[in-house]
Amino acid sequence: MQLLKFPSIVQQKIFGFLQFHPLLILSFCSKRTKNLIRCLERYRWIDIKYIRYLFTNEDNVYITVRGDNIWWPFYISPVTLEQPVMIVMEVFGMRKETPICLHSKRSGFSFIYDKEQKQLVVQGIHDFLFEFFGSSIDYEVESTEHELPPSLKNINRTCIKVPVNTTAEELEACFTASPNQEYVEIDGYFDGNLCPNSAILGAQHLRVHFKGNHGDEILLRFRGTRLQLHATKFHDSTISQFLKEWKSNQGFQNLKSLVINSFNYKKYDAADLLKDMDVQQLDRPQDTLHVTWQMRVLYYDNHLKGSTLQKSIRSGLTSRDYLIRDRNGVEASVLIEDYDVCFALWNENSCETDTNSVIYGAKHLRVFFKGNHGDEILLRFKCTRLQFHSANFHDSIICQFLKEWKSNRGFQNLKSLSINSSEWKTYNGAELLKDIDVRQLDHPDYILHINWRMSISFPSLLMFLFSSSNSFPSGLMSRNYLIRDGDGEKASVSIENRNVHFALWNGNSCEMENLNS
Incomplete structure (x- = not known):
């Protein structure tokens, strides 16, 4: 040559x-x-951050080499009737006997292969790329619910959507070549059954989506450092066993954080679960402790940071309650509310004590959360207008806010509240309002528009939209309203999907609309 x-x-x-x-x-x-x-x-x-192998339907495999400013994709697909004969060639360092070649009839950079030799072909491609780019980048496997991925060596992160009727042994086989992984995510038709001493339970960071099944065995057998379980229910005895084993120093020595969200599948009674646990509280009643950490994920584009690639997301909890482990004195915050159970060590995460901040006294306060809980800020806000974006709230906090306002026990200064939880949380209006005396407008054909202006600071993108003002319009539409005890103050309330809105009538601009006009 x-x-x-x-x-x-x-x-x-x-x-x-x-x-x-x-x-x-x-x-x-x-x-x-x-x-x-x-x-x-x-x-x-x-600048390359990772290489990902995405296994989809009909034995197609999409391979992506990615960096912040690099996107080099190619894919392989099985031989079809369209091109039943492969032209023998040596690619990816494999001999001619290996059934793979460039696709001659498809646009883009693609190859065809014999799906009967899928494991051999994919492993050959991976071995070649691993030698070509080295071990300094991450290698990821992702699969859809159509099929399980083959087991590959030197994989750092795996996300599997389990196909229906998958056995524990079949799922475990996906990790034979790379049993010690940094991050594993299990979703799809997963029923919770795993092999004894499963490699999945040894992942440093494990996220499991259950869709209503019990996660007791996964929690009790987890050997890694960070565990998150979504749409998963637990027996109360399992939560108690976990807390007691941790506190008595009999288990979970590696665990740094635990997040359980059972959605509507299970509600937990904190007083009952913690009654025998010798729970401590922060010394000052006005203090709460924020514990935050980074949970690994597959790489994703963070558009809020200029589309830079991120391999972790921020998680956290806020609580006054904590436990002290016997013998070594390690401290961990614990939070049990409604459908959530959260637990995190102090000395392995980022901790910040929050007191009565001057932020709560801002007349107009806007908070961008990116999935974290905003419960404390809402409950301690003292002034007139509050907006949350991408914030997550426990249902009990929304109910507490509405009940305290209606009973005239709090939020006397508040004129408007807007919560947008984006993809982080969906709210059930009927459930949240069922114990509150909600009124409706007398005429069923009318709806009330309430509008107000939210202050902004300059320079801001919004100045180009509202250049003549230092505020921008906000509002809600609803037929539902509350009447405050004692003074008869009225406020409209709207709870739909990911949004919660609340606004006084006499502190804002109101306009009635006939829906039939």
């Missing part, structure tokens, strides 16, 4: 004109060519 005879500076110039796909094809020519490309182009790989 004449290219190998050129001076290295000429070779580097030639390679510099080539994008990833032609460079990859060129690397198939010989081992010497591949090593030359690796050596001369290593500076171009420095």
Whole structure:
């Protein structure tokens, strides 16, 4: 090959004109060519964060090489009637006997292969890429509910949507080649059955979506550091056993955080679960402790940070209650409310004590949360207008707020409240309002519009939309309203999907609309 005879500076110039796909094809020519490309182009790989193998329906595999400014995709698909015969070629360092070749009839960078040899082909591609790019980047596996992925070596993170009727042994086989992973996520038709001493339970960070099944065995057998279980229910005895074993120093020595969200499947009684646990509280009654940590995930584009790739998301809890572990004195915050159970060590996470902050006294307060709970801010807010974006609230907090306002025991200064939880939480209006004396407008054809203006600071993108004002319009529409005890103050309330809105009538602009006009 004449290219190998050129001076290295000429070779580097030639390679510099080539994008990833032609460079990859060129690397198939010989081992010497591949090593030359690796050596001369290593500076171009420095921004690569991960390679992901996505296994979808009909045995298609999408492979993506990604960095903040790099996106090099290609895919392989099985031989079909459209192209029943493969032209033999050596690609990805595999011999001609391995059934894979470039796809001659499809646009884009793609290959066809014999699906009977899927494990061999995918492992061969992965081995080649691992040698080509090295171990400094992360390698991820993701699958849909159509099929389980094959077991590959040197995988750091795996997200599996379990197909229906999958056995524990079949699921476990996906981790045979890479049993010690940084992050594992299990979703789909997963019923909670795992093999004894499963590799899944040894993942450093484990997230499980259950859809109503019991997660008792997973919690009690987990060997990693961070565990999150969603739509999962637990027996009360299991929660108590976990807390007692941790406190008595008999188990869970590796655990740094636990988050359980049972949605509507199970509600927990904190007083009953903690009654024999010697729970401590922070010394000052006005203090609460915020404990936060980073939970690993598959890489994702964080558009709030300029589309930079992130491999973790922030999680946390806020509580006054904590436990002290016997013998070594390790402290951990615990929170049990409604459908949630949260637990986190102090010395392995970020902790911040919150007192009566001046922030709560701002006349207009807007908070962007990105999925964290805003319960404390809502309950301690002292002024007139409050807005939350991407915030998560426990149902009990929404109920507490409404009941305290209606009974005239709190929130006397509040004129409006807007909560938008984005994808983090959905609210059931009928459930939240069932114990509150909600009134409706007399005429069924009318709805009330309430509008107000929320202050903003400059410079802001909003100044281009509302250039003549230092505020922007907000509002709600609803037929439901509350009457406050004692003074008869009226306020409209709207709870739909991911939004909770509340606004006084006499502190804002009101306009009645006939829905039939």
